[in-house]
Amino acid sequence: MKLAKVIGTVVATKKDESLQGLKILMVQPLDEKLNNSGEPAAAIDTVQAGYGDLVYITLARESSMALPEPFAPVDAAITGIVDQVNIEDVGIENKDKIFEKEKDE
Amino acid sequence: MRLARVIGNVVATRKVPCYTGHKLLIVQPVDEQGNDISESVLSMDTVNAGPGDLVLVEQEGNAARQLLGTIDDPFHSVIVGVVDKVYIEKTGED
Numbered sequence: 001m002k003l004a005k006v007i008g009t010v011v012a013t014k015k016d017e018s019l020q021g022l023k024i025l026m027v028q029p030l031d032e033k034l035n036n037s038g039e040p041a042a043a044i045d046t047v048q049a050g051y052g053d054l055v056y057i058t059l060a061r062e063s064s065m066a067l068p069e070p071f072a073p074v075d076a077a078i079t080g081i082v083d084q085v086n087i088e089d090v091g092i093e094n095k096d097k098i099f100e101k102e103k104d105e
Numbered sequence: 106m107r108l109a110r111v112i113g114n115v116v117a118t119r120k121v122p123c124y125t126g127h128k129l130l131i132v133q134p135v136d137e138q139g140n141d142i143s144e145s146v147l148s149m150d151t152v153n154a155g156p157g158d159l160v161l162v163e164q165e166g167n168a169a170r171q172l173l174g175t176i177d178d179p180f181h182s183v184i185v186g187v188v189d190k191v192y193i194e195k196t197g198e199d
Contacts (some may be wrong), residue, residue: 001148032131032145062166065179080120087113088156099139
């Protein structure tokens with residue numbers, strides 16, 4: 001799953017039957033600081049998102065399970081509209097201990 | 106599975122109904138020495154992880170659905186463990 005921003009809409013008249021009636025949006029994946037991260041992609045909307053919304057997308061085969069037809073040929077779906085992103089970047093607690101090198105006798 | 110550190114969480118009111126009640130965390134993948142690699146991703150929490158934790162992230166649908174929901178919910182990325190210690194054996198070094 002990734003954070004993403006809705007940057008546009010895709011209209012396709014001729015498409016697979018299982019995609020009929022679904023809204024296709026262009027999304028730009030983002031990292032935690034909301035900088036672009038990766039290439040824009042087309043994603044099926046399941047939460048009535050719109051242009052400019054910050055959303056999260058579910059990727060891979062599981063994304064189609066959010067749709068009415070779970071075997072639809074889809075690899076990205078918008079599954080939530082983000083209200084808030086909380087960042088608490090405190091590094092790794094006890095990092096030295098976790099990655100401590102073993103001293104051989 | 107990969108190692109990652111928890112750096113935050115994401116809140117959404119409007120979402121796929123089956124995501125209700127699950128905690129969605131932002132995780133930054135790290136290498137075997139704990140240094141950041143690649144870009145952050147979102148992952149559902151199953152072990153009550155929090156910021157500062159080093160965790161194991163599974164990015165595979167079957168495992169995710171077994172842990173979190175029924176067989177037809179759209180789960181792909183889950184946190185399956187909090188790491189206590191990482192042992193790396195360096196070969197060819199004295």
